[in-house]
Amino acid sequence: MFVGGVRPRCLENPLRRPPALLGALRAEVIPKADLLRLLRLVATSFGPGGAEENFSTGALLRRYGFSETFFTRFARPFFGGVLLDPELRTSAEVFLGYLRRFVTGRALLPAGGIGSLAEQLVSRIPRDMVRYDMRAEALQFAEGKVCGVRFANGVFLAGDEVILAVDEPAACRLLGSGRPRAALATAVHYFAADRPFYRGAWLCLPPRRETSPVLHAALVSNAAPSLAPRGAHLWSVTVLPGHPRATDAEWVRAEVASWFGEDPRSMRSLAFIEVPYAVPEQLPGFRRRPSPWGVLSPGVQVAGDANCGASIDAVMANGEEAAKKVISPGRLK
Numbered sequence: 001m002f003v004g005g006v007r008p009r010c011l012e013n014p015l016r017r018p019p020a021l022l023g024a025l026r027a028e029v030i031p032k033a034d035l036l037r038l039l040r041l042v043a044t045s046f047g048p049g050g051a052e053e054n055f056s057t058g059a060l061l062r063r064y065g066f067s068e069t070f071f072t073r074f075a076r077p078f079f080g081g082v083l084l085d086p087e088l089r090t091s092a093e094v095f096l097g098y099l100r101r102f103v104t105g106r107a108l109l110p111a112g113g114i115g116s117l118a119e120q121l122v123s124r125i126p127r128d129m130v131r132y133d134m135r136a137e138a139l140q141f142a143e144g145k146v147c148g149v150r151f152a153n154g155v156f157l158a159g160d161e162v163i164l165a166v167d168e169p170a171a172c173r174l175l176g177s178g179r180p181r182a183a184l185a186t187a188v189h190y191f192a193a194d195r196p197f198y199r200g201a202w203l204c205l206p207p208r209r210e211t212s213p214v215l216h217a218a219l220v221s222n223a224a225p226s227l228a229p230r231g232a233h234l235w236s237v238t239v240l241p242g243h244p245r246a247t248d249a250e251w252v253r254a255e256v257a258s259w260f261g262e263d264p265r266s267m268r269s270l271a272f273i274e275v276p277y278a279v280p281e282q283l284p285g286f287r288r289r290p291s292p293w294g295v296l297s298p299g300v301q302v303a304g305d306a307n308c309g310a311s312i313d314a315v316m317a318n319g320e321e322a323a324k325k326v327i328s329p330g331r332l333k
């Protein structure tokens with residue numbers, strides 16, 4: 001949903017609801033020529049690919065001839081928010097992967113919040129196999145092979161297979177080698193609202209202005225009502241970390257309320273959360289970069305963002321792959 005103009009206008013996936021294309025053409029929030037370019041780009045995203053990994057997202061969009069209006073109204077607020085990179089420096093290959101998934105799939109929000117994914121995984125293994133609040137401090141080796149992990153609370157857990165599913169800086173620390181990639185940070189304001197300012201599970205995209213820290217926002221309780229605070233509706237407003245107004249909850253709520261002509265006092269600030277290392281930078285060619293830690297010792301694997309593209313589905317597949325290597329029949333004792 002495009003906001004910040006005269007009135008909010010909606011843009012839906014025309015492959016899911018073909019009449020939406022007519023609406024998009026009529027609304028003219030994205031110039032018609034850019035809509036056609038976008039269709040071409042979607043077709044490209046299903047092609048064999050290859051060259052894209054040498055371009056940044058911004059450079060690829062410019063190659064396709066997208067207008068500055070497209071950058072300001074759609075590319076920076078939407079894909080800048082998805083990639084946590086409003087400058088669009090991220091590899092175009094990552095961007096095309098997301099574009100493909102948005103076109104063919106659906107954006108989902110678990111009713112119990114993102115932590116419910118981990119809870120589902122844990123629910124399938126015996127309780128006593130899971131330990132919480134244990135900070136891994138060092139890997140232990142015997143005769144060149146890993147033999148366990150020492151934790152900050154003094155506990156030592158023996159094991160001849162270790163999968164490091166930690167963030168990249170932690171993986172480098174624990175492996176004692178390599179320099180982590182630079183971080184992409186993010187920051188989110190949460191507000192409780194007396195009433196919903198709009199209906200439906202829409203993401204609100206304001207035109208990207210330098211004066212505003214807001215990238216995008218959503219009434220997330222419209223998509224997952226269970227996330228709402230009692231008797232209220234939940235806003236999640238993603239802002240640009242480091243922007244001079246990023247931490248100013250009053251400014252941010254006034255901006256959001258103004259999109260709908262509402263009174264900002266109907267929004268109550270609940271929390272402001274900053275994540276300094278949200279995902280590692282994924283610049284053009286990042287998949288070809290040599291592994292920061294070189295050759296791993298026998299028995300050690302790295303899984304997650306540090307080892308694959310940064311997204312929830314990529315890290316889940318990567319973690320599963322690592323686990324399968326450990327439990328493959330040939331390796332079971």
Ligand SMILES: Cc1cc2nc3c(=O)[nH]c(=O)nc-3n(C[C@H](O)[C@H](O)[C@H](O)COP(=O)(O)OP(=O)(O)OC[C@H]3O[C@@H](n4cnc5c(N)ncnc54)[C@H](O)[C@@H]3O)c2cc1C
Nearest residue numbers: 134135136165166167170275278304305310311312313315
């Ligand atoms: C605000 C935000 C929104 C996002 N939204 C989306 C989205 O909508 N869709 C999407 O696909 N991706 C999204 N991402 C990205 C996604 O969350 C990551 O790609 C994914 O979580 C990475 O998984 P991971 O297992 O590699 O690392 P993490 O999820 O970061 O898990 C690593 C874990 O290791 C722990 N750890 C670190 N050091 C140690 C240590 N020494 N000992 C023990 N434990 C340690 C950390 O505490 C952490 O729990 C988002 C990220 C953020 C920050």
